[in-house]
Amino acid sequence: MNRMSWFNAVSLTLGFAFLYIPMVILVIFSFNESKLVTVWAGFSTKWYGELLQNEAFLNAAWVTIKVAVFSSTMATVLGTIAAYVLVRGGRFMGRTLFSGMIYAPLVMPEVITGLSLLLLFIGIGLDRGVFTIVLAHTTFSMCYVSVVVSSRLVTFDRSLEEAALDLGCSASEAFRLVTLPIIAPAVISGWLLAFTLSLDDLVIASFTSGPSATTLPIKIFSAVRLGVSPEINALSTIMISIVTVGVITASLVTKHQVARQKREEQAAVRT
Amino acid sequence: MIHFQNVTKRYGEFTAIDNLTIDIYEREFYALLGPSGCGKTTLMRMLAGFETPTEGKIFLAGQDIAPVPPNKRAVNMMFQSYALFPHLSIWENIAFGLKREKMPKHDINDRVDEMLRLTRLEKFARRKPHQISGGQRQRVALARSLAKHPKLLLLDEPLGALDKKLRQDTQFELMDIQEKTGTTFVIVTHDQEEAMTVASRVAVMDHGKIIQVATPDRIYESPNSVYVADFIGDVNLIEGTAKLNGSEAYAMSWHEGHEPLTVKSPTAFSDGQKCHLAIRPEKVAISAEKPAEADNAVQGRILDIAYLGNISTYHVELPTGAVIKAQTANTRRIARRAFTWEDTVWLSWTATAGVLLAD
Numbered sequence: 001m002n003r004m005s006w007f008n009a010v011s012l013t014l015g016f017a018f019l020y021i022p023m024v025i026l027v028i029f030s031f032n033e034s035k036l037v038t039v040w041a042g043f044s045t046k047w048y049g050e051l052l053q054n055e056a057f058l059n060a061a062w063v064t065i066k067v068a069v070f071s072s073t074m075a076t077v078l079g080t081i082a083a084y085v086l087v088r089g090g091r092f093m094g095r096t097l098f099s100g101m102i103y104a105p106l107v108m109p110e111v112i113t114g115l116s117l118l119l120l121f122i123g124i125g126l127d128r129g130v131f132t133i134v135l136a137h138t139t140f141s142m143c144y145v146s147v148v149v150s151s152r153l154v155t156f157d158r159s160l161e162e163a164a165l166d167l168g169c170s171a172s173e174a175f176r177l178v179t180l181p182i183i184a185p186a187v188i189s190g191w192l193l194a195f196t197l198s199l200d201d202l203v204i205a206s207f208t209s210g211p212s213a214t215t216l217p218i219k220i221f222s223a224v225r226l227g228v229s230p231e232i233n234a235l236s237t238i239m240i241s242i243v244t245v246g247v248i249t250a251s252l253v254t255k256h257q258v259a260r261q262k263r264e265e266q267a268a269v270r271t
Numbered sequence: 272m273i274h275f276q277n278v279t280k281r282y283g284e285f286t287a288i289d290n291l292t293i294d295i296y297e298r299e300f301y302a303l304l305g306p307s308g309c310g311k312t313t314l315m316r317m318l319a320g321f322e323t324p325t326e327g328k329i330f331l332a333g334q335d336i337a338p339v340p341p342n343k344r345a346v347n348m349m350f351q352s353y354a355l356f357p358h359l360s361i362w363e364n365i366a367f368g369l370k371r372e373k374m375p376k377h378d379i380n381d382r383v384d385e386m387l388r389l390t391r392l393e394k395f396a397r398r399k400p401h402q403i404s405g406g407q408r409q410r411v412a413l414a415r416s417l418a419k420h421p422k423l424l425l426l427d428e429p430l431g432a433l434d435k436k437l438r439q440d441t442q443f444e445l446m447d448i449q450e451k452t453g454t455t456f457v458i459v460t461h462d463q464e465e466a467m468t469v470a471s472r473v474a475v476m477d478h479g480k481i482i483q484v485a486t487p488d489r490i491y492e493s494p495n496s497v498y499v500a501d502f503i504g505d506v507n508l509i510e511g512t513a514k515l516n517g518s519e520a521y522a523m524s525w526h527e528g529h530e531p532l533t534v535k536s537p538t539a540f541s542d543g544q545k546c547h548l549a550i551r552p553e554k555v556a557i558s559a560e561k562p563a564e565a566d567n568a569v570q571g572r573i574l575d576i577a578y579l580g581n582i583s584t585y586h587v588e589l590p591t592g593a594v595i596k597a598q599t600a601n602t603r604r605i606a607r608r609a610f611t612w613e614d615t616v617w618l619s620w621t622a623t624a625g626v627l628l629a630d
Contacts, residue, residue, distance in 0.1 A: 160356065
């Protein structure tokens, strides 16, 4: 193997340092004994213990998870349907306009999305709480799901559905028995994407949340304004590890699947 | 059994099928042959129910099938890409259509086993489609489409993805299965050899029209147009004008300073009518001396020799500049071949060897 040139090695180190030093510092200080965030006073896990006693944080975490589960599920259902219609619906009036409009929220500034939703909720007299955050998150994460699913549908062999119809399926049976199982990986990754988006959204949630419901990002943000406490470092470290474990598991599963498929295909060629 | 009556299909400005009327009979192996874009796939998709005719009617066993959706038709289709369900095993793929019929479990088992035996796939029942080879996939697709006892089976370029050797074996398998099951098969293909091998009747299509429907030998031996003659196999086309010379015999003048060619033709031509003589390369004999008793003989120079193993094709340039192909079987070893490049040779053929076609 070629040895890396010193230029490449330095660029690599700098790049990764840029990306990860802030997080590493955060993780290190979450194990700090001292209450002062920037002064190291020895190793301790006491902030993790205290975090578990903190009712407000636990509540916020629970709200966040509820919101993420509900909104990503709704977004997945709606986004999949939208993607299916846009890819498969044939040519109907204004199809280009519609597909453009599905993607527009991706580039829309979050502040504007949040503000418009706030105005809507006030306008129709809806009390702001968990429900409104779920609605808001569904709205903006739906288009991400639809992008992921429609990119899968575009490469989907249309004749599979025709074969299902030919063999006696109604259109809905064909979707349920053939299309959905095959695009399931894209639907699942769409769900995961929506879930993580909802998990770390601050801007839209702060527009649409009420006094009764605070999500974790809002809680952290408002707590930090009063000063960074080691508890927050601990909380952030937990979130980082959850996300890391999630990402690594997902990529290992995918890698494993790809490897297995390759092995099986090679086995098939030999027979 | 199937009757197309003045069927037309338009996509906007484009006419895919142009006022077409054909009949397909029971237990027939019917091939739709034509270049890509000639409308043969559209025709098949109308039978399957994925397209509806713009005008005209299609009858299946006397019943107009226009209002019947694809899932209610006694017609099954084998797709070009096979369209096997990747998430289901071979067994489940074959059982898929039967389960939709709400057939009792016991009967499904019997029927699937029967199909697996017919296509010799018993060993692979538990595998997934990506775990078997291309030829096996093709057989799964066939088994799946035959499982429901369709009255009519449509095959869309069924052997396109297989290599040549496997394709030839599979062609015979297809014919065998068609005979065993007694199902009417309609096959779409652009491979004329394949159509000739498997089909009992071949329909040659071009630009949404049927040009000729006949048995493979008639299509080859007596094409009804220059298009068919040229599309099926290799052919020499000589242009000229006809002149009646005896009963059903014509003298065709084709080039100034050359003797007219003698041709027998059952179709009538008026004197001076422009026509083409279509003659297959294997019906043109090649010799060093002028044959004494040939109806037609022309002299030329060998331009090229294509050695194909079992046969050789000689490209012979006539003094007029035209190139005529002559084919001979290589009954002797190549070292003993009588002719080589630049040799002057005589080409000859009988009066009945070629077909005289109108312009």
